[in-house]
Amino acid sequence: MRQIVIGAAQMGPIQKDEPRKAVVARMIALLEQAAARGCDVIVYPELCLTTFFPRHFMEDAAEIDRWFEREMPGPETAPLFEAARARGVAMSFGYAELTPEGRRFNTAIVTDKAGRIVGKYRKVHLPGHAEYDPERSFQHLEKRYFEPGDLGFPVWRNLDAWMGMCICNDRRWPEVYRVMGLQGVELIMLGYNTPSVNSQDGREGLERRLYHSELSMAAGAYQNAAWVVGVAKAGDEDGHHLMAGSVIIDPDGIVVARAETEGDELLVHGCDMDACNFGKSTIFDFARHRRVEHYGPITAQTGVIHPDSGA
Ligand code: CDT
Numbered sequence: 001m002r003q004i005v006i007g008a009a010q011m012g013p014i015q016k017d018e019p020r021k022a023v024v025a026r027m028i029a030l031l032e033q034a035a036a037r038g039c040d041v042i043v044y045p046e047l048c049l050t051t052f053f054p055r056h057f058m059e060d061a062a063e064i065d066r067w068f069e070r071e072m073p074g075p076e077t078a079p080l081f082e083a084a085r086a087r088g089v090a091m092s093f094g095y096a097e098l099t100p101e102g103r104r105f106n107t108a109i110v111t112d113k114a115g116r117i118v119g120k121y122r123k124v125h126l127p128g129h130a131e132y133d134p135e136r137s138f139q140h141l142e143k144r145y146f147e148p149g150d151l152g153f154p155v156w157r158n159l160d161a162w163m164g165m166c167i168c169n170d171r172r173w174p175e176v177y178r179v180m181g182l183q184g185v186e187l188i189m190l191g192y193n194t195p196s197v198n199s200q201d202g203r204e205g206l207e208r209r210l211y212h213s214e215l216s217m218a219a220g221a222y223q224n225a226a227w228v229v230g231v232a233k234a235g236d237e238d239g240h241h242l243m244a245g246s247v248i249i250d251p252d253g254i255v256v257a258r259a260e261t262e263g264d265e266l267l268v269h270g271c272d273m274d275a276c277n278f279g280k281s282t283i284f285d286f287a288r289h290r291r292v293e294h295y296g297p298i299t300a301q302t303g304v305i306h307p308d309s310g311a
Contacts, residue, residue, distance in 0.1 A: 008247070010234060246259040
């Protein structure tokens with residue numbers, strides 16, 4: 001048995017004017033709870049140091065830059081790393097990354113128990129749009145503020161397990177899980193900021209949004225025989241509601257822990273990485289059962305091409 005006690009640290013809303021220092025204090029409070037409950041690793045949401053700023057249309061570069069981190073850890077996040085190191089808890093969290101070359105990514109990192117960054121992931125599937133869209137009931141400007149990630153979907157050996165990450169919208173794409181599954185991933189950690197309503201279809205309410213989120217993550221877990229930890233930033237941010245629904249899902253696709261609130265809330269579950277072995281060696285033994293000769297379109301095309309299109 002290779003048990004990792006996982007803390008899924010859902011976070012409540014972060015308002016536009018909430019300083020990073022206050023957010024980091026909340027993260028440290030969750031970390032202290034996690035340490036007291038025996039967690040080996042704590043997983044925080046996507047872009048968890050600030051409000052979900054892509055809902056705001058901005059043109060001024062300086063205004064945009066204030067949401068980004070130029071270094072990690074930086075002066076405001078260093079206390080979090082110190083707290084994690086002191087308590088021997090590994091962590092994963094998301095933030096907006098501004099590189100020395102001026103590139104912007106929606107990024108997540110994972111550390112070891114000594115607070116060293118052992119893995120970095122940059123979000124590949126950026127939802128939304130790049131220009132102001134008056135047709136939407138609210139904006140979702142990730143395509144404006146970020147480039148698609150350039151690191152693929154790496155998997156790292158950490159805490160005696162194979163770990164990977166993805167971010168929010170990535171969780172809806174089966175390719176994401178499979179690319180990590182092909183590297184033997186045992187634990188996939190992801191954070192999200194998901195609006196409770198669809199800005200292009202007001203009829204799609206919270207219940208269906210929660211269902212789609214859980215459906216996607218459970219399928220990814222089951223079909224790749226891996227643990228999946230999905231962690232929300234939730235609640236009312238600047239008058240915009242984000243859904244909660246944080247979960248820990250086992251390699252059978254079963255939800256073993258689910259958030260009950262829309263606030264800062266820690267889910268804890270002891271996750272046996274060896275529980276992945278059965279699925280990986282039977283129904284999802286990729287080496288025996290995959291038929292790659294039929295999967296060409298998955299990497300050769302993006303959009304739909306109907307068989308009668310002549311293309
Ligand atoms: N943050 C993020 O990726 N949110 C998306 C919302 C998509 S609606 C434009 C999500 O998939 O949850």
